[in-house]
Amino acid sequence: MGILDIKSVTLRFGGVVALDHVSFEVKEGEIFSLIGPNGAGKTSMLNCISGLYRPTSGSVLFKGEDITNLKPHKRAALGIARAFQNIELFPHLSVLDNLMLGRHVRMKTGVLAGGLYWGKAQKEEVEHRKKVEEVIDFLELEHVRNTPVGTLSYGLQKRVEVGRALALEPEILLLDEPMAGMNNEEKEDMARYIIDIHEEKKTTIILIEHDMGVIMDLSNHIAVLDFGKLIAYGTPKEIQNNPRVIEAYLGEEHVG
Amino acid sequence: MRNPFVMECGEFHVSYKQDMAIWKIPRVRTRIFLIVAFFAIFPLIVSDYVVSLATLCGIAAIGAIGLNILTGFTGQISIGVGAFLGVGGYTSAILTTKLGLSFWLSVPLAGVITAIVGALFGIPSLRLKGLYLAIATLAAQVIILFVISRWDSLTGGTAGLVLLRPEIGNFAFTSEDSYYYLMFVILLITTIFSLNLFRSRVGRAFIAIRDRDIAAEVMGIDLFKYKVMAFSVSSFFVGVAGALLGHYTMIVSPELYSISVSIEYLAMILVGGLGSVFGSIYGAVFITLLPVVLRAFVELLNGMFPGLSDVLVGMKEVVFGLMIILFLVYEPEGLDKIWRNIKNYFRLWPFSY
Structure with a gap:
């Protein structure tokens, strides 16, 4: 049993079947990649894991516990954090505040204590600020700490997006195309950060990405989706030689 | 430790606590202190009429801060503020006149009940956004006003209720100056509370909901809980403002809390x-003083061109509307942004590059 078990998850939007009886498991501490052509259902799968979609049937198990019907904010509290494909940061807040928001579930201050900002509340803010500074240090965001996120460059915003998820100190980190739209240099940086997160923090990472080079280099296991169906699962080497994967990516004629 | 022989070239914070203060630099703290001190001695140097205007501005500012918590920070538009002011005013009126509670108890209670x-009325906000929520809060406005004007036995119907000024021991807050100070203290508390709120956990969650509600939910913010919380925190301050206003004007009646009041607060x-x-305070002062200034202006013109006042009598609404349009077009971020621009200009002055 892995840290995350997907059991026969089906997701339907009316007549469209986005996910069709998909099952796989993610082992603790690995980098797990989800690949497939556009519209294969990768992001839908991630939405089922983070709770934005509720599967039509099937179940999602986190550490053996059924979380299929849990709301997204409860899953965040369990330690499932996510970086979005289209940047979903809070544009008017500074990098610092965005990361502090990532720590929301780890903090306790309520309205009254926050409004008084005295004693415990202040101490808590300072403590969590320290943790956030560690993330800032880790992702090398020091120079933009107090800049409103909306004014940052695309590459930096992507990095803040990862940072916000990381600030939650997640057990599973869901990264939805963290390198989309980046140049090679930025991609290399991001790949380095992902490896660092994996090695230093031992976080389980679920990665969606289109760059095959990155996927093959980073992943421990790969699942391939095509039209909502799981067509292959295995190590990078197995996936590379899998005829069905080649077929899905390149079309039938090349296989023959 | 500070080296006594080295001149510092800036303000450097050495702890997170310092870095997370509201006013980080001593110069700014001095300025804030001077401003507060100025408004503390303000009633002693101006006439009663000006003090009464200032009191009205201050009470409006408390309500505006309340509304801003909901609409400006959490992004939940509300056009029911007028009615919520009414709930505050009427609660305090009923508690003091019918139950004989003291002002000091009835005002916080008015806040709580309004909250x-x-x-x-914030419960629909989970499902409704933007214009739809606006209509839902409009419904709140209509329902509350209807209840207030029809529940004669409790609210005195359309005639309203008469309130008294508060007292401590033998001292009654009947003079303009004394009520000004009462308002001033509550405005200070409200301001500091909101400033603190938005640099701590809950306030950040409010802003997150405004900016990206889906991301906020995935980051662990319970949308329903926090939206309802925003409604109640906001309504608390609006209720307190309503109660203060009621005790100041010494009367509450349904027409004081009409939809036009809601629009005015927006x-x-x-x-x-x-x-x-701070923008809420600037805006409250601006909107409260606008009709006063316009009236003075019309009177001035009337002295020079008799008969003109008939034409200008309707100008108040026109100018009011025009101001809002001009602000929306030229400075959507409002007076606060204008003030920041001025500060930034002088920060670099005279070498602007």
Whole structure:
């Protein structure tokens, strides 16, 4: 049993079947990649894991516990954090505040204590600020700490997006195309950060990405989706030689 | 430790506590202190009429900060503020006149009850956004006013209720100056509370909901809980403002809490700056003083061109509307942004590059 078990998850939007009886498991501490052509259902799968979609049937198990019907904010509290494909940061807040928001579930201050900002509340803010500074240090965001996120460059915003998820100190980190739209240099940086997160923090990472080079280099296991169906699962080497994967990516004629 | 032989070239914070203060630099703290000190001695140097205007501005500012918490910071538009002011005013009126509670107890209670009513009408906010929520809060406005004007036995119907000024021991807050100070203290508390709120956990969650609600939910913010919380915190301050206003004017009646009051409060936070605590205060002062200034202007013109005042009598609404349009077009971030621009200009002056 892995840290995350997907059991026969089906997701339907009316007549469209986005996910069709998909099952796989993610082992603790690995980098797990989800690949497939556009519209294969990768992001839908991630939405089922983070709770934005509720599967039509099937179940999602986190550490053996059924979380299929849990709301997204409860899953965040369990330690499932996510970086979005289209940047979903809070544009008017500074990098610092965005990361502090990532720590929301780890903090306790309520309205009254926050409004008084005295004693415990202040101490808590300072403590969590320290943790956030560690993330800032880790992702090398020091120079933009107090800049409103909306004014940052695309590459930096992507990095803040990862940072916000990381600030939650997640057990599973869901990264939805963290390198989309980046140049090679930025991609290399991001790949380095992902490896660092994996090695230093031992976080389980679920990665969606289109760059095959990155996927093959980073992943421990790969699942391939095509039209909502799981067509292959295995190590990078197995996936590379899998005829069905080649077929899905390149079309039938090349296989023959 | 500070090296006594080295001149510092800037303000450097050596602890997170210092770095997370509201006013980080001593110069700014001095300025804030001077401003507060000025307004503390303000009633002693101006006439009673000006003090009464200042009191009205201050009470409006408390309500505007309340509304800004909801609309400016959390992004939940509300056009029911007028009615919530009414809930505050009437609660305090009923508690003091019918139950004989003291002012000091009835005002916080008015806040709490308004908070509960606000939370109740905030429940649809989970499903409704933008214009739809605006209509839902409009329904709150209509329902509350209807209840107030029809529940004769409790609220005195359309005639309203008469309130008294508060007392401590033998001292009654009947003079303009004394009520000004009462308002001033509550405004200070409200301001500091909101400033603190938005640099701590809950306030950040409010802003997150405004900016990206889906991301906020995935980051672990319970949308329903926090939206309802925003409604109740906001309504609390609006209720307190309503109670203060009731005891100041010494009367509450349904027509004082009409929809136009709601629009006026929305105008305050629009003109002042959405999502800015100080902006709410600037906006409240601006909108409260606008008709006064216009009237003075018309009277001045009337002295020179008799008969003109008939034409200009309707100008108040026109100018009011024009101001809002001009602000929306030229400075959507309001007076607060204008003030920041001025500060930034002088920060670099005279070498602007």
